[in-house]
Amino acid sequence: MTGLSSPSRPRERRGRNRTEPSGGTGGGNTRSVRPVRLAPLDLLGLGLLGIRTRKLRAALSALGISIGIATMIVVTGIPASSQQALMAELSALGTNMLRAEPVPNEQSPVLLPEESIDMVRRVGPVTKVSAVANTHATVRRSDRIAANDFSGLTVLAAKLDLLGAVSADVASGRFFSRADERFPTAVLGSRAATRLGFGRLAPGEPAPQIYIDKRWFSVIGILEPVPLAADLDQTVLVGWPAAKELLRFKGNPTVIYVRATESRLEDVRGVLAATVFPELPGQVTVSRPSDALAAKRATQNSFSSLFIGLAGVALLVGGIGVANTMFISVLERRREIGLRRALGASRGQIRGQFLTESVALSGLGGLVGTLLGVLATVGYATYQGWPPVVPLVSVAGGCLGALVVGVAAGVYPSVRASRLTPTEALSAT
Structure with missing residues (x-):
């Protein structure tokens, strides 16, 4: 009886060792260990770290996008104010x-x-x-x-x-x-x-x-x-x-x-x-x-086309500035990326960090640019004696466009950063 029972014990131990959950104190299979998921607030704080530590560069980057958004609002608001005054004059002609x-x-x-x-x-x-x-x-x-x-x-x-x-x-x-x-x-x-x-x-x-x-x-x-x-x-x-x-x-x-x-x-x-x-x-x-009605309609159509074109150029310029800033930031912070990867940060966390930083930069620039654009439009229209008109589409599009530009501008730099291996990043000079 003893001879029949003794071989079964090692098999039971081996079976228990296989079914033991990995990642325990006993040192199981490390390949199945999952990294800790960051809470949204932690991810935001991590994304803002680069902005807090590099304030001047962040300010210049935000200034670039804010100039783009402010330009978009100004080039739509001032012509819209002028158009409103012109439409009032044309309407007075009995259109x-x-x-x-x-x-x-x-x-x-x-x-x-x-x-x-x-x-x-x-x-x-x-x-x-x-x-x-x-x-x-x-x-x-x-x-x-x-x-x-x-x-x-x-x-x-x-x-x-x-x-x-x-x-x-x-x-x-x-x-x-x-x-x-x-x-x-x-x-x-x-x-x-x-x-x-x-x-x-x-x-x-x-x-x-x-x-x-x-x-x-x-x-x-x-x-x-x-x-x-x-x-x-x-x-x-x-x-x-x-x-x-x-x-x-x-x-x-x-x-x-x-x-x-x-x-x-x-x-x-x-x-x-x-x-x-x-x-x-x-x-x-x-x-x-x-005939003033035909002139009024032609004026409306030409102004609408002008608004769309200028707004697109302004957003493109701002997006290129943010993308360039984020790309340089990845190159300069390779050691930081390598250290975080060596300490267990996943590629998704690296992507989230740089993408959050890009969106934060663009969002900050969008808010500042929207405020500057509204103030400039109202001031110039008042000076010219026009009714101040700030299109709500431009204001909403400025803020939303800044976020979209931030995401688009941060995708490639964040993916590039996440692909760096710890050894490659730490060995960079």
Whole structure:
């Protein structure tokens, strides 16, 4: 029995030695030992080690990427501010305004339906609609002037929302209110006021009067020149309800002013005639879009292409600077890499260290560059009298682009560093 049992004990020991976990105190198989995984905070601290120990070089590297990001924001922000000012000037030329009126016909004048204004207002892209109508009334400075010696000015019935539709302003006095438009009140165009002998209306004094179709009308306002509707400068405007009651006006509009979304302006123009006069759309003429609209669209497209190109160049320059810095850093720190490898650091830890350092450098430069770019853009735009515009896409793209550039610039140096063997790194001079 003893002879049969004795050989089995060594086999059991050998089996236990094979199944013993490696890496224990007994000195198992060292090839299966796994390195300790670094926590994210430890990896960040390790990546920032090179920045803390080489402050001047890190500052210069961050300065390079910050100049690139600041350049990107400046070359997009300043043109965007200039573009905003230019777009405002072009919009003031009536890029989104159309004008509909009947075809001139002296023998049988075409009368637009009174409800055509409300019909145009129902068109989706239309934002503003207003109208004026010729009352065929005559106006004189006073009743002492001969009836056949009238001023040659046109008396128009006007809607309350006329000023907004034609971008007009009041020079003195006021425009019609819901109370004024029902009474014999008048608002003069700039040239009409000069021809009738009016300068400015003094506040607090009684309103001067003019004689329209043997009725006295009180002048309550004088308009500034209207560039978008120059014919209004030499007209006398009266309220729409007052014209119906006092001047035998039937309510048919003569000119309809339409404001629409610029991107849909051509579509609105295509349906405007049929909307204004469904029975006879051929008897309605519609103005074509302003040439300023084409100029505005061309300006927007050219600025967009310029922004993309300049931003790409700025990011490329910054990325090359960071990549060059990280590559030199790997060459100078070969002994440090070899020592860490000899102490058990894995290739992944070496890659993570240098990649973290690259991203940290780029992120720091991106934040500083974003701040400098925003301040420079706002300062220059304010100095030029432009509305400061800092595209949010540029700000977000600057910060995110800096991180992306940091990753791209640190990939090759970090991989190169991780491939160094301990003996190769420690033997470097």
